[in-house]
Amino acid sequence: MNASNNPASRSYDLVVVGSGIVGLGAAYAAVRRGLHVCVIEQGTRPTGSSIRNFGHLCIGAQAGEARELAEAGRDTWLRLSRDAGFWLRESGTLIAARHDDELALVSAAAAGGGIEVYGADEFAALAPVDRRVIVGGARVLGDLQANPRTAAEKIVAHLSTLGVAFMWRTSATSVATDVVHTTRGAVRADQVILAVNHDIDRLLPDIAEEARVQRCVLDMMRVQMPLSAPLDAPLLTGWSLLRYGRFESLAEVEPVRERLHAARPDLAAIDLNQMYTQLPDGSVIVGDTHHRDPAPLPFQSEDAQQALIDEALELFGVQSLRVIERWQGVYASGSGEFLDREVVPGVRAIAATTGIGMTCGFGLAQRAVDAAFGAAFGAGAATPATSVVAAAPAAEANGALLGATQELTPAQRSKENTE
Numbered sequence: 001m002n003a004s005n006n007p008a009s010r011s012y013d014l015v016v017v018g019s020g021i022v023g024l025g026a027a028y029a030a031v032r033r034g035l036h037v038c039v040i041e042q043g044t045r046p047t048g049s050s051i052r053n054f055g056h057l058c059i060g061a062q063a064g065e066a067r068e069l070a071e072a073g074r075d076t077w078l079r080l081s082r083d084a085g086f087w088l089r090e091s092g093t094l095i096a097a098r099h100d101d102e103l104a105l106v107s108a109a110a111a112g113g114g115i116e117v118y119g120a121d122e123f124a125a126l127a128p129v130d131r132r133v134i135v136g137g138a139r140v141l142g143d144l145q146a147n148p149r150t151a152a153e154k155i156v157a158h159l160s161t162l163g164v165a166f167m168w169r170t171s172a173t174s175v176a177t178d179v180v181h182t183t184r185g186a187v188r189a190d191q192v193i194l195a196v197n198h199d200i201d202r203l204l205p206d207i208a209e210e211a212r213v214q215r216c217v218l219d220m221m222r223v224q225m226p227l228s229a230p231l232d233a234p235l236l237t238g239w240s241l242l243r244y245g246r247f248e249s250l251a252e253v254e255p256v257r258e259r260l261h262a263a264r265p266d267l268a269a270i271d272l273n274q275m276y277t278q279l280p281d282g283s284v285i286v287g288d289t290h291h292r293d294p295a296p297l298p299f300q301s302e303d304a305q306q307a308l309i310d311e312a313l314e315l316f317g318v319q320s321l322r323v324i325e326r327w328q329g330v331y332a333s334g335s336g337e338f339l340d341r342e343v344v345p346g347v348r349a350i351a352a353t354t355g356i357g358m359t360c361g362f363g364l365a366q367r368a369v370d371a372a373f374g375a376a377f378g379a380g381a382a383t384p385a386t387s388v389v390a391a392a393p394a395a396e397a398n399g400a401l402l403g404a405t406q407e408l409t410p411a412q413r414s415k416e417n418t419e
């Protein structure tokens, strides 16, 4: 590292492009190893998918690789919530079953453990839904809920205190081994992680095409409604069961899909995932619709928004609600659940290519850092977050280049790196 105060004129062990949850997760995993890290972000703060979602860390509904990554990221969420100081709760996930086939599906999934199934009266005591519209329900244990509106900014502030440099309002324009070219000049790095979500098609169009990455746009809203009791966990419905790996893989899912699609082709056409999370201020995030296109148009259908409202009124048994905000979310959608590829030596592109990046992003980022610097996935990051210098021997043993970061305390590095 040279003495300049301009982050672009330095060289780093790791440059991360993108300050969403995936990029921040990579920066965090690297700084915990004692590495010298810079995050490059085109905006002035995180405003991508990572702040537009439900904040649902939906671990127990995943399967396969997604489950492994979700489990790997769980402790990181808990630790960062404590150390960076943002709202998160160990809520589990509630699932309202409005039909016997939905109850049969959650019961089949519960055989694998970690899911409790309830009758209608029991479930109505757990969730403020209209007792008349449910036949039962379930709670997925171990899931978490974060406030997506505050988490990323708090993590940025925390990483800054750990010595991570941030280059805001700086776009990466191209990347090669050892270097990221940006709108503020070239930034040198031993390793680069691209965590730009769907914008991977602007940096690496061939890779994006190969992975069939396109944009999935979602209608979302935040509402005030007179619930009969607080909603103390994310709430899923039968529509949600059609899309999460753990349920989707079971034979019992087919009757649910067939019935819902036959009964409500209008909702199937907007690819509804009817779900809700309540924020600490009592307002409720309501979602969501899905439409995939490489270059989606920004126009949001009022019919789709009205459908979200109507479904919420019916499920919660309330007469009216007030929409406080509406927004369009966007995430990468691809042929698999994840993109994780070394595109040239020392440059990895990572993304969740379905809507589970909050849940799996920290695990994905940790795995990428382990692949870049060595160490088995799941075995890294054993050092305390406040002691980045103490992580140096482990990083050295793995062949990482620590450079001047070894000689600096986190506070010194933070001061050095502040733009």
Ligand SMILES: Cc1cc2nc3c(=O)[nH]c(=O)nc-3n(C[C@H](O)[C@H](O)[C@H](O)COP(=O)(O)OP(=O)(O)OC[C@H]3O[C@@H](n4cnc5c(N)ncnc54)[C@H](O)[C@@H]3O)c2cc1C
Residues within 6 Å of the ligand: 017, 018, 019, 020, 021, 022, 023, 024, 040, 041, 042, 043, 045, 046, 047, 048, 049, 050, 051, 052, 053, 054, 055, 056, 057, 058, 170, 171, 172, 173, 195, 196, 197, 198, 199, 203, 218, 220, 288, 328, 329, 330, 331, 351, 352, 354, 355, 356, 357, 358, 359, 360, 361
């Ligand atoms: C409406 C909605 C609801 C969702 N709900 C959930 C949920 O409840 N649970 C869950 O697990 N997942 C959910 N997801 C998915 C999840 O939010 C995303 O998968 C995750 O946030 C992706 O994180 P990211 O860091 O890859 O992307 P982003 O948060 O989008 O960050 C990417 C960053 O890269 C920056 N960038 C792009 N190109 C460049 C460049 N060339 N140079 C510099 N910077 C660049 C962008 O400005 C952006 O800040 C939801 C998504 C949406 C949209």
